Amino acid sequence: MKATTIYDKGHQWIMFGRDPEKPESIIDTNQYMIVAGNRALLMDPGGIEVFAPMLGAILHHAKVDEITDIFASHQDPDIISSLGLWDQALPHAKLHSPWLWEGFLRHFGMNNIEYVGIPDEGNELNLGEVDVRFIPAHYLHSSGNFHVYDPKAKILMSGDVGAALEASEAPLFVEDFDEHIPKMEMFHKRWMPSNRAKNDWVKRVRTLDIEYMAPQHGRIFKGENVARFIDWFEALEVGVAIP
Amino acid sequence: MGAPTEPVEDKLVALASIAAELHSVMGVVWSVSLAGKNAKVISAQAGDKGLGFRPITESIDEISQQAIRGVDDISSEALRLSKIAVHEQRSIDAYQRFNSVIKKNVDAKYIKTILPAVNKVEQSMRASISEFKKSMNNLTLLLETMDQCMLTARAVASVSRIVTSSGQEYRDKLTVVSNDLDKAARYIKQRLLNSYRHLNNVNAQR
């Protein structure tokens, strides 16, 4: 599992992914962690198969008892099917996830971790040195869905929005936006079910100052590529890719 | 190359199958119990003439009560065992994954901080392994007791045939009861045999 620090000014954002040991048959995912002093927030920690490489990679950056919080943007297996294992590794952590999914996520096995349901309108999490916001992204693609915005680092962790399907050795950042479009188009048309929800999200994130948009699959959008993505997504008709 | 072997039944499937076998027995056991009650009524109706039947009808009733309790105990033990097995499987899996983290990341700055969690997982794994063993022994014992109970049931059924042949009036009724008992006991014995087979599959995987 490769770890890359994408922001390091007072607190850090670390991206984990591009795991060379990952079985070919499972979708490549990006996991993220914010380290702020002696607190860390682990975001979309991934499936059971990436648990061990993830934990190994994390232990280069933070102590186990410093990982006080976990965030799951939605209920998908590639997002959080590792929950039963984190529950044993981080028994004192809190899991922040849509309130809607609590009864479902507990099926992954949760005996120790505390579930903190995020209300539909979103809220904030204070990590000591930094406050992050849980931004509503319902129906993108899950019926209860949030993104994480860090106003200090100007990073939006955007879950499946902005996802691209490509080889696991792909670069971390989008270099040529136009060239990147074919890798995202089908994914968004098929996985995102609602134009109304999409437009609602577009309106909401346009009010945010975003330097990096970091999705759960594929590459990170940086600088003007963030705005280009939002414009492209706004124009895309979604929920229609049914043969 | 050896002869093709039958695929080994999964441990969890085997345990669930025992619970299912025993569940199907429940209905039969109830009919045995009904037979026992009927036998008692018959001997009561026979009044003084029924005195000779009384020890037998009481045995039938007693055996059916024992069988109901036995099936109940076996079902709940099998269910308990399934739950322990799931827990055991999960803690073994976690233990193995945690150890692979330690093995592959000896150079990680904070690797030592995971050790308390690994110890806890190891303890929980060992606890569920020993709990599983205990419960397996318990289940084996319960199955053996039940098997004995069915042997007794068949013996009682054949004795009751002899006894009833000496009485006249209530012979037919009691013959029906003892035939039911014998049939049920044979059915249950077959289910127990199946359960043993599943249990051996569980043992084979340990």
Ligand SMILES: [Fe+2]
């Ligand atoms: Fe998803």
Ligand SMILES: [Fe+2]
């Ligand atoms: Fe995903």
